[in-house]
Amino acid sequence: MKILIVEDEVSMQNSIRTYFEKSGYLCEIAATQKNAEEKIQLHHYDCVILDISLPDGNGLRILEQLKRKKVKTGVIILSAKNSIDDKVEGLNLGADDYLAKPFHFTELNARVTAIVRRLKFEGNNQIEIGNILFQLDAQKVFIAGKELILKKKEYELLLFFVSNTERLISKSSLAEHIWGDNSDRADSFDFLYSQIKNLRKRLNEYQSEYNIQAIYGLGYKFVQE
Amino acid sequence: MKLLNLTARYFLTLILLLLLAWCGVFYFSIQSIIYEEVDEYLTFHENEVIEEIKANPALLYEGSLHFSDFKIKKITAKEYEHFREKHPEGQFKDVKKFIAFEGEEESFRMKRSVFELNNTCYQLTSITTLMKLEDILYTILINSCIFAVLFFVLVTLLNRVILRKLWNPFYETMAKIKQYKLDKETTVVFNKTKISEFQELNQSIAALIHNNLAVYKNQKQFIENASHEMQTPVGIIQSKMELLMEDTAISRGQAVLVEEASEQIDRLTRLNKTLLLLSKIENNQFPENSQVNVTALIVKCCEYFNDLLEFKYISLNIVEQENVFLNMNADLAEILFANLIKNAINHNYASGYINVHIKATAFVISNTGQAIDFDPKLLFERFSKKSDNPQSNGLGLSIVKKICSLYNFNITYAYSSKEHTVSIIF
Numbered sequence: 001m002k003i004l005i006v007e008d009e010v011s012m013q014n015s016i017r018t019y020f021e022k023s024g025y026l027c028e029i030a031a032t033q034k035n036a037e038e039k040i041q042l043h044h045y046d047c048v049i050l051d052i053s054l055p056d057g058n059g060l061r062i063l064e065q066l067k068r069k070k071v072k073t074g075v076i077i078l079s080a081k082n083s084i085d086d087k088v089e090g091l092n093l094g095a096d097d098y099l100a101k102p103f104h105f106t107e108l109n110a111r112v113t114a115i116v117r118r119l120k121f122e123g124n125n126q127i128e129i130g131n132i133l134f135q136l137d138a139q140k141v142f143i144a145g146k147e148l149i150l151k152k153k154e155y156e157l158l159l160f161f162v163s164n165t166e167r168l169i170s171k172s173s174l175a176e177h178i179w180g181d182n183s184d185r186a187d188s189f190d191f192l193y194s195q196i197k198n199l200r201k202r203l204n205e206y207q208s209e210y211n212i213q214a215i216y217g218l219g220y221k222f223v224q225e
Numbered sequence: 226m227k228l229l230n231l232t233a234r235y236f237l238t239l240i241l242l243l244l245l246a247w248c249g250v251f252y253f254s255i256q257s258i259i260y261e262e263v264d265e266y267l268t269f270h271e272n273e274v275i276e277e278i279k280a281n282p283a284l285l286y287e288g289s290l291h292f293s294d295f296k297i298k299k300i301t302a303k304e305y306e307h308f309r310e311k312h313p314e315g316q317f318k319d320v321k322k323f324i325a326f327e328g329e330e331e332s333f334r335m336k337r338s339v340f341e342l343n344n345t346c347y348q349l350t351s352i353t354t355l356m357k358l359e360d361i362l363y364t365i366l367i368n369s370c371i372f373a374v375l376f377f378v379l380v381t382l383l384n385r386v387i388l389r390k391l392w393n394p395f396y397e398t399m400a401k402i403k404q405y406k407l408d409k410e411t412t413v414v415f416n417k418t419k420i421s422e423f424q425e426l427n428q429s430i431a432a433l434i435h436n437n438l439a440v441y442k443n444q445k446q447f448i449e450n451a452s453h454e455m456q457t458p459v460g461i462i463q464s465k466m467e468l469l470m471e472d473t474a475i476s477r478g479q480a481v482l483v484e485e486a487s488e489q490i491d492r493l494t495r496l497n498k499t500l501l502l503l504s505k506i507e508n509n510q511f512p513e514n515s516q517v518n519v520t521a522l523i524v525k526c527c528e529y530f531n532d533l534l535e536f537k538y539i540s541l542n543i544v545e546q547e548n549v550f551l552n553m554n555a556d557l558a559e560i561l562f563a564n565l566i567k568n569a570i571n572h573n574y575a576s577g578y579i580n581v582h583i584k585a586t587a588f589v590i591s592n593t594g595q596a597i598d599f600d601p602k603l604l605f606e607r608f609s610k611k612s613d614n615p616q617s618n619g620l621g622l623s624i625v626k627k628i629c630s631l632y633n634f635n636i637t638y639a640y641s642s643k644e645h646t647v648s649i650i651f
Contacts, residue, residue, distance in 0.1 A: 011465075015465060015468060016464070080460070105464060
């Protein structure tokens with residue numbers, strides 16, 4: 001799995017690379033538009049993480065070039081502007097997703113995973129991990145063949161865990177994933193605790209091979225038991 | 226007090242004083258003219274009498290000359306000399322006489338003089354009536370009053386018509402300044418006026434507004450730019466924090482520190498995002514309006530929070546009028562209603578309730594909850610909320626307020642019988 005990180009901030013490049021290399025991705029970096037275009041010409045990437053505000057131009061031009069190549073490369077746009085125009089234009093130009101800076105790595109990871117999965121397994125949009133099976137189109141979960149009926153938020157939560165298997169997921173990234181911009185709430189954490197508690201109980205009941213593990217006060221990990 | 230009335234008041238006081246003085250001057254000048262005329266007449270009359278007597282001394286002894294308006298009496302030579310010495314031109318005197326048939330005293334003017342005829346000295350006393358000075362004064366006062374009334378009417382008319390017309394540019398300027406709101410970012414165009422003072426006033430105000438507007442825009446831009454610039458370093462810190470969290474080698478104690486620092490970074494991130502949103506709304510960066518189906522939007526919003534409502538055992542009751550449409554930006558509409566619903570959940574009791582009313586003209590949301598412990602007027606102000614809740618930055622309602630004022634919605638808050646109610650009149 002090969003990822004191109006187009007990002008001009010060195011500190012940010014390093015962070016993203018370190019994070020994705022831990023997941024076993026092969027990461028390459030481009031700091032300018034020119035550099036990125038050269039790399040795209042020469043190599044094939046499964047996913048491009050694209051910061052659109054670059055010193056030598058708008059990253060959206062890279063997106064246009066990628067689309068002209070007609071290769072299956074997923075693109076996720078990162079933007080510090082959080083402007084709706086950028087989002088609309090990016091998605092219109094064929095980007096697969098859009099994430100506003102600052103973001104949580106778990107969120108970026110989940111989205112990159114989803115993009116790669118969509119491109120790799122066309123028509124068969126499901127995830128299998130241990131004895132858990134996600135049917136993404138139908139939004140159903142089966143554990144050892146038995147369907148696990150979940151509420152909407154519980155489903156989203158479990159999918160987020162699965163997308164970040166074996167990675168630490170901080171409480172705030174969970175809250176933000178579930179509530180988006182509405183995560184600024186006193187009881188969003190309380191709500192999450194209760195949801196997670198419930199999920200763990202049910203995964204146990206269904207004898208899932210993976211379950212949620214609390215890591216100190218930092219957050220959770222979805223790990224094999 | 227209005228300037229026009231004040232001018233009128235000073236003007237009238239001045240006129241009244243002038244009139245009084247003028248009455249006095251008029252009275253005395255008339256009096257002196259009358260005396261002059263009467264005295265002239267008496268002198269003329271006296272000369273005629275003396276000449277007549279000198280031509281015909283016999284008249285002195287015939288009583289035919291003894292009319293009521295003059296008398297002749299013999300005097301001694303000594304008295305004659307004395308009188309000539311004292312009054313070479315004759316003696317004038319005011320006298321009062323009781324007139325029987327009028328039943329009152331009348332003023333008379335008298336002249337005494339002496340003459341010599343055939344070595345005998347005589348004193349001649351002539352008398353004539355004097356017009357009543359009181360009558361004259363009375364007439365003058367009446368006339369002055371009529372004059373004053375006329376003057377008053379004239380001044381008032383002058384005020385109403387001319388002054389009002391003259392001051393009109395000033396009132397126009399005032400009306401425009403009253404309506405002006407800096408945050409609407411409009412400029413004011415004043416009508417041209419021929420009066421240089423007002424023209425100067427208008428120019429000064431226009432310049433003032435122009436400068437303030439520039440400062441205001443600059444300020445707004447600064448907030449937006451600052452928030453933008455902060456995104457990158459905050460993002461980098463956050464990313465490093467997450468990498469640190471993943472480090473399996475950190476101890477429990479370190480984990481607590483990392484967790485606490487990370488929480489604060491999240492808070493900073495949210496705060497920054499909210500500030501950015503606020504300044505974007507202020508800088509009018511949500512221009513695309515469309516017909517938003519508010520009913521559908523609110524129902525969708527409530528569904529979004531459904532799990533949370535269940536978790537807090539809050540019952541939600543929606544009374545809706547179907548397909549209420551508003552012409553506004555779709556994103557802002559979502560932010561507006563999501564914020565209000567979120568707020569109603571957040572500041573609610575467990576097992577409380579929320580009532581939502583959607584009408585074509587209004588949106589009303591009320592929820593159970595504890596009374597706020599600060600001035601409700603500050604509710605919609607930035608950072609005014611002294612919340613003990615670290616997850617809340619106190620900006621949610623100020624965003625709501627901003628969006629409402631952008632679309633000229635009227636938003637009000639009330640608390641009664643343990644129920645918070647926020648109403649928006651579209």
